[in-house]
Amino acid sequence: MLRYSLKRLLGAIPTLLILMTLAFFMMRAAPGGPFDTEKSLPPEIQANLDRKYHLDEPLIQQYGRYLLDIVRGDFGPSFQYKDYSVNELIATGFPVSLRLGLSAIAIALIIGVGLGTLAALRQNSATDYSVMTLAMTGISIPNFVLAPILILIFAVFLGWLPAGGWNGGAVRNTILPIIGLALPQIAYISRLMRGSMIEVLRSNPIRTARAKGLPEHIVILRHALKPAMLPVVSFLGPATAAVITGSVVIEQIFGIPGLGRYFVQGALNRDYTLVMGVVVFYGILIILFNFIVDLVYAMLDPKVRYG
Amino acid sequence: MALLEVNNLRTVFHTNDGEVYAVNDLSFSLEKGETLGVVGESGSGKSxxxxxxxxxxxxxxxxxxxxRFQGQELVxxxxxxxxxxxxxxxxxxxxxxxxxxxxxxxxxxxxTEVLMHHQGISRADARKRSIEMLDAVHIPDAKNRIDRYPHEFSGGMRQRVMIAMALLCRPDLLIADEPSTALDVTVQAQIIQLMNELQQEFGMSIIMITHDLGVIAGISDNVMVMYGGRICEQAPVFELFDNPRHPYTQGLLQSVPRLDTAGDVKLHSIPGNPPNLLQLPVGCAFVDRCQKGIPVCEKQHPPLLDIDPTHRVACHLENLP
Structure with a gap:
């Protein structure tokens, strides 16, 4: 197991390298630069800035410098947020997004698995149809529509929760954004869960369990849940990585100082280091969570063992 | 009182193409300790x-x-x-x-879950009893192997585990749906032998479904031949092999490959296909494939006749003088 983990993590290095290279050169290929404004800067200032950020060096040298910095764990200074390094921006934004994202995923997992199982058990009944309609709606409503609706209902009309703001991370302020993040995931997970649960319930081992006279809750919880969870687990890996790195839309609408906004702002501002930083960070998380998925698979399915 | 009494059982499936009649008006009874073999093609309704x-x-x-099982109505x-x-x-x-x-x-x-659920005993006790049962079905090193997962057992061993699991509570009736079909021939023989042995030890009744007449001969007291969801013949095993009355049973017995016939004799097969269970014929279900058919076979379903106290046949030929 340890050897497998080590091998997997080492195997991630080339992937990351390709990711960094692509991100670096694509970013540079985009027209414009980090210090372009409506008025062009005096050439001396431009030259000074370029020198300070090593933009005057040949591209390949910048690339080499960048790689070496990353190996040391340094994403460099942000070009736009003048007094901050990219590491600092990630360090302040990520915990916020992580907290919202993990809560959302945890809620989505519990509710999604529950609803999906319920729908599968009452296949083609009113319960099933309502859960699936709800899920379909959840998938098709974009979050920039969903979030304002949540604000209208719970903040404006009912006045139960604040409409936005972080407020130092007060629980009241996190409820609506978490719901906004979780609802689409609940929809996906419940659909996945229903499909795989229906299939598992028709399988031979479940017939055997029933033939043994086991009560329904043991059949479902002990015999059917594990195999039925596998597709959900596969989905959860990338989904968790995406949700904990923050949603641009949700964070913008609720005014939350998370990581999500840096993806868009960095790209718009040609903030080279910031874009590279968040892209590499996201890449690492994706790889990490896919790795975790594989480990969870091994935990669930005894036939999967890594040597 | 018989252990199991099935009367006029009819099993129907509702499908998009219409009603599928899998079991049609079937009656039989099973005594305590008796082994009933149920033979038939795929789709005959035996499963x-x-x-x-x-x-x-x-x-x-x-x-x-x-x-009715032990007098209790199950339907x-x-x-x-x-x-x-x-x-x-x-x-x-x-x-x-x-x-x-x-x-x-x-x-x-x-x-263990079987014993814990049905007998309310502790997991440790259930484990002990489970190991004893695995020993009884001759799983070597049961004490350690019980903690393994099914994929770590071979096919024959897995079937032994299945048998042990089914026998944990010492049931009065064991139903085996083609228990040896998916196994190698040598392993098949071992499984059948094991079931015989366990029946002598535990004294349960067995309903054994198979399409393998060799298996039937090895284990059954009585044989029930099914066709189109109905019984076409039922008799004690030796009576059925010696004196098959229904043309379908005769066809089945002729279709068994034998070592004692000359090498150039072509293996017999029954022409045609099993009936469509969506639309069973008005008359005998076997009529299209029967070589001895008479006019009445097309029009009327043959009743199940007792030709002697233990031998039942559903064929119009039995009514001929």
């Missing part, structure tokens, strides 16, 4: 018959008639009550041991 008995029909299936019984019977008083073994055990749980978990 649906036993699935009806333990109420494991697919969700689009329903049954009518009466199934229409609530699931909770049924759960006290199946796995406890009636054990079931399925065809494919490769896929019928749960690959996500250890053998220990799958066995």
């Amino acid at each position: 649906q018959l036993v699935l009806s008995i333990i109420d494991l029909l697919a969700s689009n299936g329903r049954m009518e008639g009466s199934i 229409g019984m609530k699931t909770g009550q049924m759960n006290r019977i199946r796995g406890n008083r009636i054990g079931m073994i399925f065809q494919d041991p490769m896929t019928c055990l749960n690959g996500y749980l250890t053998v220990e978990r799958q066995m």
Whole structure:
């Protein structure tokens, strides 16, 4: 197991390298630069800035410098947020997004698995149809529509929760954004869960369990849940990585100082280091969570063992 | 009182193409300690018959008639009550041991849960009893192997585990749905021998479904031949082999390859296909494939006649002078 983990993590290095290279050169290929404004800067200032950020060096040298910095764990200074390094921006934004994202995923997992199982058990009944309609709606409503609706209902009309703001991370302020993040995931997970649960319930081992006279809750919880969870687990890996790195839309609408906004702002501002930083960070998380998925698979399915 | 009495059982599946009549007006009884072999082609209704008995029909299936087990009516019984019977008083073994055990749980978990649920004993006691049962089905090193997962056992060993699991509560009736079909011939013989041995030890009745007449000969007291969801012949095993009356039974027996015939004799086969269960013929279901048919076979379904106290046949030829 340890050897497998080590091998997997080492195997991630080339992937990351390709990711960094692509991100670096694509970013540079985009027209414009980090210090372009409506008025062009005096050439001396431009030259000074370029020198300070090593933009005057040949591209390949910048690339080499960048790689070496990353190996040391340094994403460099942000070009736009003048007094901050990219590491600092990630360090302040990520915990916020992580907290919202993990809560959302945890809620989505519990509710999604529950609803999906319920729908599968009452296949083609009113319960099933309502859960699936709800899920379909959840998938098709974009979050920039969903979030304002949540604000209208719970903040404006009912006045139960604040409409936005972080407020130092007060629980009241996190409820609506978490719901906004979780609802689409609940929809996906419940659909996945229903499909795989229906299939598992028709399988031979479940017939055997029933033939043994086991009560329904043991059949479902002990015999059917594990195999039925596998597709959900596969989905959860990338989904968790995406949700904990923050949603641009949700964070913008609720005014939350998370990581999500840096993806868009960095790209718009040609903030080279910031874009590279968040892209590499996201890449690492994706790889990490896919790795975790594989480990969870091994935990669930005894036939999967890594040597 | 017979252990199991099935009367006018009818099992129907509702499908998009119409009603599928899998079991039609079937009656038989099974005595304590008796082994009944049920033979028939695929689609003859033999599996649906036993699935009806333990109420494991697919969700689009329903049954009518009466199934009395130890005097208790099983048709229409609530699931909770049924759960006290199946796995406890009636054990079931399925065809494919490769896929019928749960690959996500250890053998220990799958066995102990049966005892814990039906007898309310502790897991430690259940484990001890499970190991004893694995020993009884000749699983070597049962004490350690019980903690393994099904995929760590061979096919024959998995079927032994299935058998041990079905026998944990010492059921009065064991239903085996083609228990040896998915196995190698040598392993098949071992499994059949094991079932014989266990029956002598535990004294349960067995319903053994198979399409292999060799298996039937090796284990059954009585044989029931099914065709189109009906019984076409039922007799004690030697009587059936010596004196088959129904043309279908005769065809089946002729289709068994034998070592004592000359090498150039072509193996007999029954021409045609099993009947479409969506639209059973008005007359005898076998009429299209029967070489001895007479006009009445097309028009009227042959009644099941007792030609002697233990031998029943459903064929119009029996009524001819």
